[in-house]
Amino acid sequence: MERADVGNQLHCLTITVGFNDHVHVQTALVNMYADAGCLVEAKNVFDRMPERNLVTWNVLLTGFVKWGEVGRARAVFDEMPEKNVVSWTGLIDGYTRVNRFHEALGLFQRMVVREGIKPTEVTLLAVFPSIWNVGSVEFCQMVHAYGEKSGLNMLDVRVMNCLIDAYSKSGSIGSAWRVFEDIVDEKRNLVSWTSIISGFAMHGMAAEALDCYRRMESKGVKPNSITFLSVLSACSHGRLVVEGVEFYRKMVDDYGIAPKMKHFGTLIDMLGREGRLEEAEEIALGIPNEIGNVVLWRTLLGACSFHGNVEIGERVTRRVMELEREYGGDYVLLSNIFSAAGRFVDSERVRREMDHRNASKLPGITLSNSRENLASSYRSSRLSTKVANQLFIPRCRFVMHCSQGLFLCRMKIAVPVDPFNWQISQDVGSYVFASSPTKILKFEVNSLKLMWAWI
Template identity: 80%
Template sequence: MFDTMSHRKYYHRYLLWLLHKHQHCRRAIQQIHSQFMVLNSEYIGILALWNSILKHYSLSAYPQEALFLFKYLKNQSKFMSFDSFTYSYLIKACANMNQVHVGNQFHCLSTKAGFDYHVHVQTALVNMYIDCGGLVEAKNVFDEMPEKNLVTWNVFITGFMKWGEVEFARAVFDAMPEKNVISWTGLIDGYTRINRFREALLLFQKMVVHEGIKPTEVTLLAIFPAIWNIGCLEFCQMVHAYGEKSGFNTLDIRVMNCLVDAYAKSGSIESAWRVFEDINDVRRNLVSWTSIISAFAMHGMATKASDCYRRMENEGVMPNWITFLSVLNACSHGGLLDEGLEYYRKMVDDWGITPNIKHYGTLIDMLGRAGRLEEAERIALGIPSEIGNVVIWRTLLGACSFHGNVEMGERVTIKIMEMEREYGGDYVLLSNIFSAAGRFLDSERVRSVMDEQNAPKVPGITLV
């Protein structure tokens, strides 16, 4: 008998080990699940095994399977009791399904089972209600919790930040009895996502300098958009130095790629290039190459951008639509028309990438700058209607104005008016085209139509 019990315990431990080993493999979990179903009577009461399967299903792309399994277990054994892990996983499944009404049912079941004051179950409920948009319910659960841990506070704050309740989330953050790097990172990321970049930078500075909390690589990734949107070179250098000292630059390629972007957008293409060159050849990925190509394009260094693309291709890295958009932008602003057209051909014919509206816009801009307006118009007319927009035609109208093509300018304006009549800049541009050609009566007529349509003209500003 003891041998049989010992064998069963060993086999149970082995099954648990298998579940943990293959927790991210759906097919393996399903096979183990099927094995349990075959040996139903022997395994129905071993909750740890079923909880492992529930956990996998709740975090997978098919969270509804966790609910099906729970229903099966309830039907198989009326006397089977479930623990805090069971309810936490099931509530997480409801969050991932965005099914607040099902989550409500598990809220009631967990309360009935005696977990109404259990910190892990209640934290799962707070997370579920926030993910499903039930902010009032989330606040009620949070307020009624007699005990809260750091995870509870962080889930609550980051959730409210996600829904744009910034001032409330900040007030809760300030009231926290204890904060860790996750608390700070959640708030910084929230401010960055709503474009309050200076506040994000001030929070980061306060966290590091005044509170002495060391940022993680996730914190750095959260603060980078604030750095490059403000263009703060000094802050970029500080984060770069910290990344070097802490080892994040070596360990996380995402930090290095963001540094390339941040330096370029803060005005230092030399630093961006140095960071790119510091990345080991083996670690460089498509994002690394696209970032440096985009950096050169941004700084008007079209030849450098083109050279980087060729070097990337020679190293066997496969470009995507963003890579081609970056190199096309570089060619457009650098006057490399023939190279730009070749890159466009290569994108479509060699790599099979379908152009999107941004590619078309860049191509039309490139042809327009070179004065090849007829080609640009043909491409604009050939854009699929489901992705076409007025910006394409405004780009072409700008080229008509620059090159003084009155006839095409009229045709393009008609196209624009079919899509949108309320933007005064379109009327002004056509009026200026007529004036430059000496057709002053037509120019006045366009201005009169603009007044009749009550189309506002964006006022100019001066810093003097």
Template identity: 65%
Template sequence: MRDGHYLQSLVLKHIASREAIQQIHAQLVIASEKLPSTTTTTTLWNSLFRHYSLGSFPEEAVQLFKQLQLQQHLPLSFDSYAYSFLIKACAILQQNKLGTQFHGLSIKAGFQSHLYVQTALVNMYADFGSLVEAQKVFDQMPDRNSVTWNALITGFIKWGKLGFARTLFDRMPNQNVVSWTGIIDGYARNNQHKVALSLFRTMVGKGIEPTQVTILAIFPAIWNLGCLESCQSIHTYGEKSGLNNSDIRVLNSLVDAYAKCGCMESAVKVFDFIDAKKRNLVSWTSVISGFAMHGMGKQAVDSFKSMENECLKPNRVTFLSILSACSHGGLVEEGLEFFRKMVDEGLVEPDVKHYGCLIDMLGRAGRLEEAEKMALQIPPEIENVVIWRTLLGACSFHENVQMAERVMRKILEMERKYGGDYVLLSNLFAGSGRFADAEKVRTRMDERNAPKVPGLSLV
């Protein structure tokens, strides 16, 4: 019979293989009656708990626990590692009731003050959104480490309690790069970009070196603020630290950030710097999207074709970017061809955004009949009032009153409370000399309490 040490060596060798671990599991069950209750045996079961709880089937960790409890010849006690992995499995499974049961079992087993078990509980309750319970476990812990603090901070951020997260972060005795990254990401995700960027600068000023995760977290704040200087600083730091060469995500984000900060020249330089073998679909989509937002339709089309030559299959975001580029660049025929390619070759099922780009493109070019026909072909399950508003705007620009009336009827079938629709149609009537109709539209807008949304300027 194979002994515990041999099985343990097999577990360590094949820990990432589900099939191998299941075979070892079966051997261990057969051998368990003859294996003495030793540290090696406990480590074996813990290795299985770890593999199952952190893998694709965490429910198997719970099933294993229940099976072991039914084996009378095995001891029914489990150590801190077992409980930590089982609690993690509950968090992944999002089974609050089961997690509470393991919490109770861990207390009965004497782990109410154990650092790792209690940290796992804080993380589990935070994942569930049971923040009161997470805080309660945290407060009752005699000792905490940085992982404990970060687990609760991350939980508050995840559930939108940014104020609580910041208070906890400020209390944290030894703030590390993980905690700084978490709070920066929290502010960025909650659209408080100035605070996120300020925190990032404070972190760097304290001598804490950002990781690639920190860099990726701060990029949304940079491009939302249009802060080209910060983008350049991150670029320089990435070159000096080696992050630019080690993580393609950083370079892809740089391409995207430079484009959104208005410096397409730098975006292209970064893209060209990426080794051709490392460029992935995100790299190409980022540069195509950049060309699109800068009205550089031809360059976007050329890049799309180069991407295809690299045998990369475009996804829905890539197609959305190239359709947007064709729309803003006036490349109608090219845009129609890309749409046909997307549909006819079955590469991507078009959604409302793809149709929106296409209708916007046709509307800009004055091809209103084609745009209306396309709008009428949109499947009902994805039809959106924004599509018809886009067409109404095109009718207004090209002064097509008859089509505007038809489009307005479609809009009113979906929504009647948006004042901008009435204003556009009213102005169109007035521009064509139909003042009585213009006045009727304005009156109807007032009767339906559909005020126009006030304008907003960042200048």
């Protein structure tokens, strides 16, 4: 409020001294109001200006973007008599901020291909979050090629770091590694190392992730909490529990980094995958209340469900219910634990309680790009037969549940490497645990539809 009052006084002063028609002074006023979040005042000053320049338009546009008013920013953009790279970058950034990723990518493509405007490194940094959220390898390659041609890749290591992240999250770890190797040693920074370690961890390549970490240490680069989170994730997915516990100790004791919720969650996940549920429960109980939350207990509940541990599963469920009762997935997991143990009466009791509380659970899905436009759900097709023929089942546990005439079967199926050129775009954070380092899919099957979620 005090800042707004000062702004109003300055505004009055400009009128008093006769600067109300001065384009640069009025543009500065628009910028001042927009920066402070006083968007109505900013627009009023803008509307009263007898003359505006490109900077004036860009200031108003980026002001709307900063405060999440992307619709109003788009209206300003469409009205602009001329646009430059700042205008395009501002709106691309706005769409990215509000998770309208496809619109951001479409605008970027229109800017480069149709309008012929050359993006700057700031433009590339603005569009990267949309690329990795959509999981588009094609856009990664397009931006990568432009960066190589324009020299932006070599000029700004931030662009290279974002390329590593984007390729990794779009399913192309090989390309991410090649980008990392292209960065000269003098320019590689902590973000570069952390990005490639995180990429290897994301793809279940634990040995490569740990090798990169050791190379990083040998170069004298000091890790931070995000680096250790990536290393712990790699150990978890690679079932390297001993190494993971040692890295956790190193983080706390050698580097003095206080663990956060995600570190605890990854440690619990790691122990849970190996069936060391008592240790995982002990860690969860020791987490301070200001750090811990229901996600940690759900992670442990997922491990109990996978390993069929009824005793700990019941205790963990009580903890979860103390924090949140409305999420149906918790009831489903406990019901499955009971069913796997042959306690069908208890399983049905949990299901009834779930219905009584109107707790809902939507199955997670992941879109996958393939040569044949594989969608997230479909009826029968030639491709669905191909899926069935390519999959194999190394170890299964089936839990059946009938509800209102719908027969639902949940099963865990491992997929051979690149059966027909899949690009899996993103982890959906399911609480089902893998029985091996192999990438696992969860299928929700009924007579009409097949849906899958990447775990």
